[in-house]
Amino acid sequence: MFGGFSSEFQRIFCEEDADGLPPFKDDEEKRREISRKDAKSFSCPQPLNKVRCITIMENKRKIAMDMFAQGHNCAQAVFAAFADEIGMDKEQALQLASPFGGGFAQMREVCGALSGMFMVVGMKEGFTSTDPAEKAKLYEILREMEAQFSAKHKSINCARLLKDADDAGLPKPCGELVGIAAEITQKRLESL
Numbered sequence: 001m002f003g004g005f006s007s008e009f010q011r012i013f014c015e016e017d018a019d020g021l022p023p024f025k026d027d028e029e030k031r032r033e034i035s036r037k038d039a040k041s042f043s044c045p046q047p048l049n050k051v052r053c054i055t056i057m058e059n060k061r062k063i064a065m066d067m068f069a070q071g072h073n074c075a076q077a078v079f080a081a082f083a084d085e086i087g088m089d090k091e092q093a094l095q096l097a098s099p100f101g102g103g104f105a106q107m108r109e110v111c112g113a114l115s116g117m118f119m120v121v122g123m124k125e126g127f128t129s130t131d132p133a134e135k136a137k138l139y140e141i142l143r144e145m146e147a148q149f150s151a152k153h154k155s156i157n158c159a160r161l162l163k164d165a166d167d168a169g170l171p172k173p174c175g176e177l178v179g180i181a182a183e184i185t186q187k188r189l190e191s192l
Helices: 037-042 058-068 074-081 090-100 112-125 134-153 158-169 174-190
Strands: 009-016 031-035 051-057
Touching: 031 037, 051 074, 058 074, 074 090, 074 174, 090 112, 112 134, 112 174, 134 174
Parallel strands: none
Antiparallel strands: 009 031, 009 051
């Protein structure tokens, strides 16, 4: 939906409220592109009751699938697509996620795309305390996300996903699974 934005930019949409006030005193445009650096300190020039500002993330599905197509593993593609949102540079994100590709170091266990998705959520919503309630809350979120992920492919096991595709005469599903994981993750982060 929002594909095609460079990784250096994100869109800030400001809309008029019922009073019909323009979003910017000097600018009648309702949209403007600003750099991520500027976006971090961006604030609406009108009082919040006069204008509604919405930050919309880039299309992470496309970014993750492009990264996978360029040769990054499944976990790297998903995790690094969200590097800016988790406060990590892309190189660090690629390094951290590198062992999880191919179902943990190509052992064909848990799908690396799912691992990348969980790592992003851990960075945004993870816990550091030993409080059982915090753990339970995060685990419930992750189980819901896993259910969305496996709804189409019926498994989170890398070997099973590959075998099912092969048995059906289909190409490897990895690129599509990367896209699904990124899309689910993006929806989760946009809901926060």
